[in-house]
Amino acid sequence: xxxxxxxxxxxxxxxxPGDLVGxxxxxxxxxxxxxxxxxxxxxxxxxxxxxxxxxxxxxxRWVMWSAETALVLVRAGVRVARSWDLVAVxxxxxxxxxxxxxxMWAAGHGLDPDSIPSTKPADLWSSFxxxxxxxxxxxxxxGHLRAEWAxxxxxxxxxxxxxxxxxxxxxxGIQAAGVDAxxxxxxxxxTARSESAAELxxxxxxxxxxxxxxxxxxxxxxxxxxxxxxxxxxxxxxRAERDAEVLRHVAPGIEVxxxxxxxxxVLLGRLGIEVADTRAWRLREVQDRxxxxxxxxxxxxxxxxATTYGYGWxxxxxxxxxxxxxxxxxxxxxxxxxxxxxxxxxxxxxxRPAVAAEAGxxxxxxxxxxxxxxxxxxxxxxAALADAARQDDLYAPVAAQLGVDRATAKVxxxxxxxxxxxxxxxxxxxxxxxxxxxxxGYLTAAARSAEAGHDLRTYxxxxxxxxxxxxxxxxxPEAPGAVAARGRYGRNAVIQGAAAxxxxxxxxxxRARSVGLGARIVLCLHDELLVHTPEAHGEATADLVAxxxxxxxxxxxxxxxxxFLADIAVIxxxxxxxxTE
DNA sequence: TGCGGCTATTG
DNA sequence: CACAATAGCCGCAG
Numbered sequence: 001x002x003x004x005x006x007x008x009x010x011x012x013x014x015x016x017p018g019d020l021v022g023x024x025x026x027x028x029x030x031x032x033x034x035x036x037x038x039x040x041x042x043x044x045x046x047x048x049x050x051x052x053x054x055x056x057x058x059x060x061r062w063v064m065w066s067a068e069t070a071l072v073l074v075r076a077g078v079r080v081a082r083s084w085d086l087v088a089v090x091x092x093x094x095x096x097x098x099x100x101x102x103x104m105w106a107a108g109h110g111l112d113p114d115s116i117p118s119t120k121p122a123d124l125w126s127s128f129x130x131x132x133x134x135x136x137x138x139x140x141x142x143g144h145l146r147a148e149w150a151x152x153x154x155x156x157x158x159x160x161x162x163x164x165x166x167x168x169x170x171x172x173g174i175q176a177a178g179v180d181a182x183x184x185x186x187x188x189x190x191t192a193r194s195e196s197a198a199e200l201x202x203x204x205x206x207x208x209x210x211x212x213x214x215x216x217x218x219x220x221x222x223x224x225x226x227x228x229x230x231x232x233x234x235x236x237x238x239r240a241e242r243d244a245e246v247l248r249h250v251a252p253g254i255e256v257x258x259x260x261x262x263x264x265x266v267l268l269g270r271l272g273i274e275v276a277d278t279r280a281w282r283l284r285e286v287q288d289r290x291x292x293x294x295x296x297x298x299x300x301x302x303x304x305x306a307t308t309y310g311y312g313w314x315x316x317x318x319x320x321x322x323x324x325x326x327x328x329x330x331x332x333x334x335x336x337x338x339x340x341x342x343x344x345x346x347x348x349x350x351x352r353p354a355v356a357a358e359a360g361x362x363x364x365x366x367x368x369x370x371x372x373x374x375x376x377x378x379x380x381x382x383a384a385l386a387d388a389a390r391q392d393d394l395y396a397p398v399a400a401q402l403g404v405d406r407a408t409a410k411v412x413x414x415x416x417x418x419x420x421x422x423x424x425x426x427x428x429x430x431x432x433x434x435x436x437x438x439x440x441g442y443l444t445a446a447a448r449s450a451e452a453g454h455d456l457r458t459y460x461x462x463x464x465x466x467x468x469x470x471x472x473x474x475x476x477p478e479a480p481g482a483v484a485a486r487g488r489y490g491r492n493a494v495i496q497g498a499a500a501x502x503x504x505x506x507x508x509x510x511r512a513r514s515v516g517l518g519a520r521i522v523l524c525l526h527d528e529l530l531v532h533t534p535e536a537h538g539e540a541t542a543d544l545v546a547x548x549x550x551x552x553x554x555x556x557x558x559x560x561x562x563x564f565l566a567d568i569a570v571i572x573x574x575x576x577x578x579x580t581e
Numbered sequence: 582t583g584c585g586g587c588t589a590t591t592g
Numbered sequence: 593c594a595c596a597a598t599a600g601c602c603g604c605a606g
Contacts, residue, residue: 261602262602308599341599342598414594417595496595
């Protein structure tokens with residue numbers, strides 16, 4: 001048991017709730033901490049105990065270089081309420097995805113990222129630069145972080161942890177000034193705090209996982225691909241059986257690799273069925289022409305389970321404790337939605353019955369209705385659309401305004417946000433321009449700016465990079481359609497990105513308010529939350545989720561007439577929830 | 582072996 | 593089949 005010496009130091013320095021405290025820690029080495037009043041180094045094998053003591057007494061805002069620090073804490077059983085995540089805020093300020101310490105440091109100090117020193121020994125220039133310098137100083141004479149420190153050298157000694165924590169504290173101050181200095185985006189400081197908390201949530205999601213009932217999952221998988229094969233030979237036999245079920249519909253002796261779309265297309269051609277490609281919706285159109293088509297569609301579904309969501313998937317990602325784990329990221333490289341590996345965001349609906357609350361627990365499932373058009377109403381400031389967004393069903397008043405049916409109105413609104421220019425919604429789109437000129441103008445301005453290669457900022461202040469190294473056109477920039485593709489990307493990014501910001505604000509509010517109930521968010525799905533909570537607290541958690549939405553909306557868009565509605569249910573299995581709209 | 586294309590799933 | 597994501601397999605270039 002270590003004595004709470006860090007607590008004494010920070011208390012002595014006058015640290016109180018919400019004050020920034022730089023933090024760096026390494027198992028087996030110790031912990032470093034820093035504030036404006038000084039910095040401290042403490043050796044110790046389990047440095048998180050020091051952090052836990054400070055958290056309990058002082059509730060500071062911990063400055064972390066990345067969510068890796070949060071993951072170390074969570075895995076040691078330590079949860080902190082507040083953080084300033086340098087990676088999250090860097091991505092907000094600078095856009096893109098790359099956020100190594102040296103890059104963030106360079107951005108904060110106005111240094112050219114191309115001049116960041118590398119660790120390569122052949123880098124003579126950086127060796128020259130280092131001559132005569134103190135290797136214990138993490139900052140080089142030219143202002144860059146020393147490569148050896150950034151590559152992990154900061155972990156080596158308590159003294160280095162102290163310096164690393166001090167640098168984090170300094171960089172947080174620079175970033176905070178940066179988010180305060182975006183006059184046209186007053187929400188940016190709030191977004192920075194919310195995105196930081198989202199990184200804490202991601203660390204918890206990564207460490208704790210999603211409750212999955214293994215027996216139920218195996219039963220569902222067996223229904224598609226049969227019982228678990230005992231060895232490779234049996235697996236190959238099962239695979240051959242599935243293929244044979246399709247091939248029995250064609251002449252014997254025909255060799256077709258069903259996994260090769262080219263060969264499938266040739267096969268269909270020989271049967272007199274010409275298709276442009278072999279996508280499922282196209283195959284469905286010609287399903288009545290030959291029985292092999294239906295068999296092929298069923299085969300595709302089973303094949304997907306076999307290859308992606310089968311026994312191998314369970315073995316790789318489902319722990320003995322019944323938790324399915326993937327790596328969570330707080331913001332993708334584009335507009336800032338949360339992402340997760342292990343297929344957590346694209347698990348087939350067929351598998352949802354396997355996502356089951358543990359004994360003595362229930363799920364609270366909540367999903368936002370029509371979040372994107374409601375977000376459009378807020379961020380564009382369109383009074384007419386905001387008026388429509390007062391209703392439970394936004395599309396009903398829009399349809400009445402346009403003089404079209406609801407389905408057409410919905411397609412048109414979604415088309416406007418995605419950049420669709422053809423099809424059923426095209427005519428209604430022109431009516432949208434007349435009825436909601438402010439909202440449509442907002443989207444058009446984003447599209448034009450993106451087409452010209454100008455960066456965008458979301459409502460919450462996230463930079464969406466549209467320059468030469470933007471994530472979007474991977475193909476030649478002047479290829480036909482590339483300009484239009486940039487426009488669609490930018491048009492959508494300001495909506496999807498703002499929706500992601502609101503969603504995360506909701507999620508971290510639920511996280512903050514649910515501590516006393518023992519409720520835990522176990523899945524975030526862009527507009528949907530799944531919360532695992534003790535059975536006795538199901539209704540209380542549902543109320544909390546609803547109140548948290550009101551609180552988040554109030555903070556995100558104070559005074560807006562736009563309503564954000566959540567469908568909330570207390571359930572035992574994810575599949576118990578009614579289907580989405 | 583790496584990468585673009587195709588396909589499927591989710592929001 | 594518009595916007596975003598992860599993931600797997602095929603076919604081809606190096």
